[in-house]
Amino acid sequence: MADRVNTQSLLTGAEEPVVQFESVGMRYGLGPEVLSDVSFQIAPRSFQFLTGPSGAGKTTLLRLILLSVRPTRGLVSVFGEEVSGISSEALTNLRRRMGVVFQDFRLLDHLTTYENVALPLRVQGRSETSYRAEVVELLRWVGLGERMHVLPPLLSGGEKQRAAIARALIARPELLLADEPTGNVDPGLGRRLLRLFIELNRLGTSVLIATHDFGLMDLVDARRFVLGDGRLTVEA
Amino acid sequence: MMGETGSPTAKAQASSQAGAQARAGDRPPVKPPAPPESRGGGPLPPTLRRNAPLVPTDSAASRALAAVIAILTFLAALCAGAAEIVASSAVQWQGTVAQEVTIQVRPSPGRDIDADVARAEGLAKATPGISAVRVFTKAEAERLLEPWLGSGLDLSDLPVPRLVTLKLAETTPDLKPLRASLTEALPGVASLDDHALWLRRLSTAANTFVGVGVGIVVLVLVATGLAVVFATRGAMAGNREVVEVLHFVGANDDFIARAFQRRFFGLGLRGGIIGSGAAIAAFALAGLVARNWRSGPAGEEIEALFGAFHIGWRGYAAVLLIGVIASVVTGIVSRLTVRRFLS
Numbered sequence: 001m002a003d004r005v006n007t008q009s010l011l012t013g014a015e016e017p018v019v020q021f022e023s024v025g026m027r028y029g030l031g032p033e034v035l036s037d038v039s040f041q042i043a044p045r046s047f048q049f050l051t052g053p054s055g056a057g058k059t060t061l062l063r064l065i066l067l068s069v070r071p072t073r074g075l076v077s078v079f080g081e082e083v084s085g086i087s088s089e090a091l092t093n094l095r096r097r098m099g100v101v102f103q104d105f106r107l108l109d110h111l112t113t114y115e116n117v118a119l120p121l122r123v124q125g126r127s128e129t130s131y132r133a134e135v136v137e138l139l140r141w142v143g144l145g146e147r148m149h150v151l152p153p154l155l156s157g158g159e160k161q162r163a164a165i166a167r168a169l170i171a172r173p174e175l176l177l178a179d180e181p182t183g184n185v186d187p188g189l190g191r192r193l194l195r196l197f198i199e200l201n202r203l204g205t206s207v208l209i210a211t212h213d214f215g216l217m218d219l220v221d222a223r224r225f226v227l228g229d230g231r232l233t234v235e236a
Numbered sequence: 237m238m239g240e241t242g243s244p245t246a247k248a249q250a251s252s253q254a255g256a257q258a259r260a261g262d263r264p265p266v267k268p269p270a271p272p273e274s275r276g277g278g279p280l281p282p283t284l285r286r287n288a289p290l291v292p293t294d295s296a297a298s299r300a301l302a303a304v305i306a307i308l309t310f311l312a313a314l315c316a317g318a319a320e321i322v323a324s325s326a327v328q329w330q331g332t333v334a335q336e337v338t339i340q341v342r343p344s345p346g347r348d349i350d351a352d353v354a355r356a357e358g359l360a361k362a363t364p365g366i367s368a369v370r371v372f373t374k375a376e377a378e379r380l381l382e383p384w385l386g387s388g389l390d391l392s393d394l395p396v397p398r399l400v401t402l403k404l405a406e407t408t409p410d411l412k413p414l415r416a417s418l419t420e421a422l423p424g425v426a427s428l429d430d431h432a433l434w435l436r437r438l439s440t441a442a443n444t445f446v447g448v449g450v451g452i453v454v455l456v457l458v459a460t461g462l463a464v465v466f467a468t469r470g471a472m473a474g475n476r477e478v479v480e481v482l483h484f485v486g487a488n489d490d491f492i493a494r495a496f497q498r499r500f501f502g503l504g505l506r507g508g509i510i511g512s513g514a515a516i517a518a519f520a521l522a523g524l525v526a527r528n529w530r531s532g533p534a535g536e537e538i539e540a541l542f543g544a545f546h547i548g549w550r551g552y553a554a555v556l557l558i559g560v561i562a563s564v565v566t567g568i569v570s571r572l573t574v575r576r577f578l579s
Contacts, residue, residue, distance in 0.1 A: 066484065088489055088579070096486035106481050110292035112285050123487035128286050149284045167485065 016080040017041040018206045024074030034060045036230045047201045050210040052227030058210040099168030101178040105160045107152040113163050114148040120171040142166045157184035178209045290495040301467045302507040309511025309562045312456035313555040319449025320551035326442030337430045339400040365409025372399040461569045468573040489578045497571035504566025512559030
């Protein structure tokens with residue numbers, strides 16, 4: 001039976017969308033447009049998948065939301081703020097409200113699993129004792145309680161993925177972006193991680209998961225953004 | 237530092253924790269935040285590393301930079317120490333020389349030189365601020381010429397000038413009245429030499445040397461700064477991934493710049509301590525060698541020039557200060573470089 005998640009697509013009242021794209025086009029250099037005329041909204045506390053064939057532009061779309069690239073045309077707003085010409089201070093503040101799981105994990109190889117997961121809290125200038133219990137609790141929950149002092153090169157693919165997810169969740173973000181978060185784990189653990197995302201969504205975080213795992217998507221009754229040929233369609 | 241595996245007790249602790257985690261596996265994944273007072277101090281393996289530097293320390297490049305900073309600091313410290321030796325020796329010479337002035341009385345046909353000398357002595361004694369007056373006898377004056385003319389000569393035919401040295405009281409008196417009265421009483425015969433020309437030359441030479449020393453120290457510090465700029469840019473390029481991840485997890489540019497600054501300040505401090513330590517050792521060694529040579533003629537010359545090759549507390553302080561400045565420059569330059577690189 002599919003889990004029930006918050007599938008609202010219409011905004012209620014005066015709440016502004018967490019992410020809003022209006023006719024966004026994106027190309028790298030002089031190449032062809034990777035995304036063209038993409039418009040959508042992510043409502044607060046909503047849950048959605050982003051899917052499409054490889055090379056359809058899923059990662060580019062996530063990078064646009066993450067503000068690591070700027071659109072060639074169109075408007076991108078994140079947490080109600082239009083991002084063209086945003087100051088670096090405002091950019092930092094927006095990123096602190098997001099959590100992201102990269103397809104290639106991007107763990108820092110010279111830091112232990114514990115230090116990697118604690119990173120978002122550490123960069124906020126918090127002292128290590130203030131977040132230790134939280135980090136340990138989350139690490140144990142994702143099954144890395146025994147691996148917290150290990151450096152990432154010694155972790156298996158699945159362990160790296162769980163560490164990357166824990167790092168994205170630790171600061172309780174308002175928006176979670178995940179690029180193929182269950183790609184390297186067995187189906188059982190994949191389901192458990194998905195339930196973690198759903199639980200996070202119930203606590204108020206908007207979730208966008210990029211995946212091509214239809215088995216995973218079928219577990220949740222959620223909106224699907226489908227990318228194909230650079231265009232985006234929304235399937236309820 | 238890498239791959240800590242923990243003590244046996246830590247491992248046992250960790251495995252019991254793992255059991256607890258497996259049992260707790262199906263509880264709701266995200267709990268509301270715990271109240272602050274219950275946080276902190278959770279049971280962690282005692283060997284867990286918690287706050288490693290965010291910028292990885294590439295040992296080969298770090299060692300090279302620390303070595304460059306150490307060498308540059310050493311050279312700058314040598315320069316500063318040498319300048320300090322010259323400056324303090326010059327002050328010493330000047331002090332000794334400036335405490336004395338000399339009246340020279342030249343023999344003149346038809347005049348009694350002994351009477352002229354006595355007259356000059358009388359005038360000097362009458363001048364306030366002169367603490368002692370000493371008249372060189374004819375024999376003493378002739379002996380002064382021995383090093384140039386050789387001994388055993390009959391100098392009675394030579395018009396050897398006679399000298400009267402005046403020791404000045406501590407506060408330098410105004411010598412103009414004495415000069416005027418000497419010119420008036422013994423015109424064309426007596427002159428007063430306050431060594432001003434010699435002192436000026438000595439002071440110019442010493443100042444030039446000190447100025448060159450300071451200039452070289454500044455140049456060396458600038459070179460250190462430039463080396464750090466290159467090293468920081470290299471580290472930034474090598475750690476592009478780290479910088480990107482730090483940005484994504486919400487670090488601002490200043491946080492990243494501070495992480496780099498901390499790492500480079502550490503390297504600078506290591507280089508600075510090694511460099512200034514080596515310089516201090518070099519000065520101590522030079523002092524020791526100079527002391528051992530003191531008995532020989534060369535030792536006397538060296539001591540006459542440089543004192544006991546002793547740089548004094550000011551010299552040591554300058555050397556240490558250069559080490560500190562080098563590490564501070566390293567930290568600040570790396571931070572500015574990162575800020576510029578990121579903006």
